[in-house]
Amino acid sequence: MTPTRLRQRVDARFERWVRRRSPVSLPIRFDRHRIYVLPTAFGAFFAVLLLTMGVGALNYNNNPALLLCLMLAGAGVASLLQAQLQLSGLEVHAIGAEPVPAGMPLQLRVHVRAAPGRARRGLRVECAGAAAVLSLQDGAGEAVLALPTTRRGWMDPGRIRVSTTRLLGLARAWGYVWADAPLLVYPAPEAAGPPLPQGVGDSPQSRLHPAGDDVHHLRDWRRGDSRRAVAWKASARRDALLVREFEQPLGAAIVLDWRALAALRNEERIRRLARWVDEAERESRRYSLWLPGQPMIGPGAGAVHRHTCLRALALLPGNDDGPR
Template sequence: MAAPLRRRARARLDRWLRGRTPSALPVRFDRHGIYVLPTRFGAFFAVLLTTMGLGALNYNNNPALLLCLVLAGAAVASLLHAQLQLAGLEVRAIGAEPVPAGSTLKLRVHVRAVPGRARRGLRVECAGQAATLSLAEGGGEAVLALPTARRGWFDPGRIRISTTRPLGLARAWAYVWPEAPLLVYPAPEPDGPPLPLGRGEGLQSRLHPAGDDVHHLREWRAGDSRRAVAWKASARRNALLVREFEQPLGTDVVLDWDMLAGQGRESRIRRLARWIDEAERGMRRYRLRLPGQPAIGPGSGQAHRHACLRALALLPGEADAAR
């Protein structure tokens, strides 16, 4: 019962803080957005000082009272110093490369600080994960490993930057949220049928070192295999020449949503994601057709792959599609 109550209380606190905290990057921390509270050790230290002060007053012990006041002054100074550790910090960027659902998302938090002030013991926390933040020459980066469970937009929630320096008596922290959520690709199907090959007219070919037919001769470049050197032609030209082969390919591969009729919605998405990866590994050009959207492609490469996987990741789920 205690854990659900804590989660609900944390969610209410998030909603209250989100309405008061700017989310557009860059975000600069000032005294209005930094919170400071005693740690457990700080609370124990306060009780200890209170006991010492009462005892010194009761027995009229001036040295003990002076020591108590000195320690109290150091504690108050540590509160101010903890706040100054965060004051002036600027969160410049928050981002992560998309990963398939079920993989670990590497969330990168880029922070800048005004040079001239030493900042130590900074800690970045998000979604139950934590990492230390080291600032070198006024800038630094913390990487958080966040687990993912489902495709689509991933909201990491609030990101907290905190410190307990210099004495560990108080914890100063501030919150920031990414302006836009992060993208999680659909998890590809682990086992399935091979990539459908293109058929019909308009056969293409591409250069490939393991091809069947000699396409042309070119000058040798660093990294070329010695087996591909045309020694007779090189002797006639008095220069190293290399055979360039070609391998026939079919037409552009069409990955159509309708060709997987009879399967569940998520099964279709996972199989299309698998075929996209296979087409990229095979250096094939492909086109993706999804319901209610214009065809994507044909094309290949990282930009085309991202566009296709993004479209698959943002497709509505079973419940949303049935409405």
């Protein structure tokens, strides 16, 4: 077994031993009760080397060699203390991430603050197999980790480990954060499928579009507007350049109905509805979402409405025997 593999297995066993029984609320501050310090592989080799030097110096009564051995031992002890001080007073202030579809990496942002008056170098943040270097400026910093996602719903990032081997690399100091801050993962949209359902109702929609068919209104000219869109007659009457704004009809509001997909399994319904939500947003359509056991969402459009719909889809029961 390689030294790296051995260290990973030892770290995994140690993490399970020190893991708290439940997550805690942020912010979390590293103090002497949360920081662990152990020699690195190089530190263990350095200790064996010093022991050998000390035994040889005493055996041959070599005072200069013994003095050198003691000086190096003092430097090693100072390295242990400095590694611990790199983390002491560090505070994980917040963590967060923008939701992404399942299967895409989630960009976890870890916000850290530090007590003033001490330089922090060589800090490393690890979580769920991802790692990033943490740099602090003016007592604050942020590390971004790409966490893998496999399923929709709430995701517990698990333990976040902050570590350092500064200054000499003889010791590794680390601490754990297990924050009570679950992250949301959207359902993965269906790769391909039928187009959006037809809109219902008597109030058709329209949107402003430079290649539309009907003139919506006139507005003042802005830099970058095409000369073809200038209303020359109206501009002459107003003694100012006016530009035509066109509109393109989009049809009536869409209802994305869970009941209309009864032939599909629940997860397939969720993925199709997620794809339809994204398509409706790309086409600037107003849409509603009907899900079992919940009030109708919408009609609406925009980033907030999209998040509300995808969040509701992500938190539906995760089995195929759920509500029909």
